[in-house]
Amino acid sequence: MTNSTPILTILAGGGNLPTSLAASAQAAGYTVHVITFAGQPQPLAMPPVASTHQFPLGQVGHVLAHIKANGTTHVALAGHLSKPSILSLKPDATGLKLLARAVIRHDDALLRAVTGFLQENGFQLITAQDLIPGLLAPKGLLSKAKPTADEEEDIALARSTLAVLGDLDIGQACIVHNGAILGVEAVEGTDTLIARCTTYRAGKGESTHGGILVKRAKDMQTDLADLPTVGPDTFRQLATHGYRGICIQANRTILLGKEECIALANQHNLFLLSE
Structure with missing residues (x-):
């Protein structure tokens, strides 16, 4: 019998948003895992979650293998990151392929490459606003x-x-x-x-x-x-x-x-x- 509990991995940057997202996701019935990145801003006061792991930002293949191994069904990106230089990323083979997809290495191009890559690998992307009521500013x-x-x-x-x-x-x-x-x-x-x-x-x-x-x-x-x-x-x-x-x-x-x-x-x- 398969486990029907959705499993969410949050790729977390700094600030309070990853913290709020983790709490709201758990309240909504998700099992939550968190990945942070070495040398980058960290989330504040994260609640207890199923697991927390840290990877170098450029080690995309290792991150992918990890979230596949823990049974992740959903992925969310939350929190802010510092913009690194390409040289400091030290990407693995999968990371190099991902960078190659963003021919123009602007933030938007990279974000679209990352989100598209995750979706192609079978993960459903959700956002903080999907799980936190009233998060977006009303008019x-x-x-x-x-x-x-x-x-x-x-x-x-x-x-x-x-x-x-x-x-x-x-x-x-x-x-x-x-x-x-x-x-x-x-x-x-x-x-x-x-x-x-x-x-x-x-x-x-x-x-x-x-x-x-x-x-x-x-x-x-x-x-x-x-x-x-x-x-x-x-x-x-x-x-x-x-x-x-x-x-x-x-x-x-x-x-x-x-x-x-x-x-x-x-x-x-x-x-x-x-x-």
């Missing part, structure tokens, strides 16, 4: 504060900038202030972007407060992994550095701890716009 103004007319123009500028940059596979976030793009998210992540642009804002000789974080998914990216994510720490960073608010993309942005995010926005008079 609307979610805070008491709201952007001014000038700030709405800034948001429009940031949206159009990210749309162009997304086609080049550059970043999911930018900071806009008084009609100028102060910075675009690179490999350093959103928190560092927020801090970095505080300096640029002050350098313009203007107020040391203000500015908007705008985050959106790239138009052509897969929704199976790497959707833009914000959480309570994002709002704490914005408040600490004197920003005015944040605009995110409705239904394509992961809003971790939604109620806490809204409470923090209201506490610090930040606007939270999802559109």
Whole structure:
């Protein structure tokens, strides 16, 4: 008699999302295994799971053999990874074949190659939003504060900038202030972007407060992994550095701890716009 319990392996990066996904998957009846990657950000406070193993990021063949051996039926990608150089990956033979499929080694091309590879090997891909109710940001103004007319123009500028940059596979976030793009998210992540642009804002000789974080998914990216994510720490960073608010993309942005995010926005008079 075959075991009908679905078995999920989470390929986990850093942050709280893999933790929330593991807990929700177990509550939904999955047996959960977790794979992390050496030298990469690690998930925070992971609950007890069936197994946890770590592999070098480039050892794709070893990862594949491992998840086949434990009977995995479903795979999810969750959490953030640092972007390594090709040389530092030291890929095995299977990893080299996977890299060859992504002729343009941009994030989106690599993600599509990885997700396609997993599906071709018989695994069903699921996402955090499949298992965590209300994970994606709903549309609307979610805070008491709201952007001014000038700030709405800034948001429009940031949206159009990210749309162009997304086609080049550059970043999911930018900071806009008084009609100028102060910075675009690179490999350093959103928190560092927020801090970095505080300096640029002050350098313009203007107020040391203000500015908007705008985050959106790239138009052509897969929704199976790497959707833009914000959480309570994002709002704490914005408040600490004197920003005015944040605009995110409705239904394509992961809003971790939604109620806490809204409470923090209201506490610090930040606007939270999802559109």
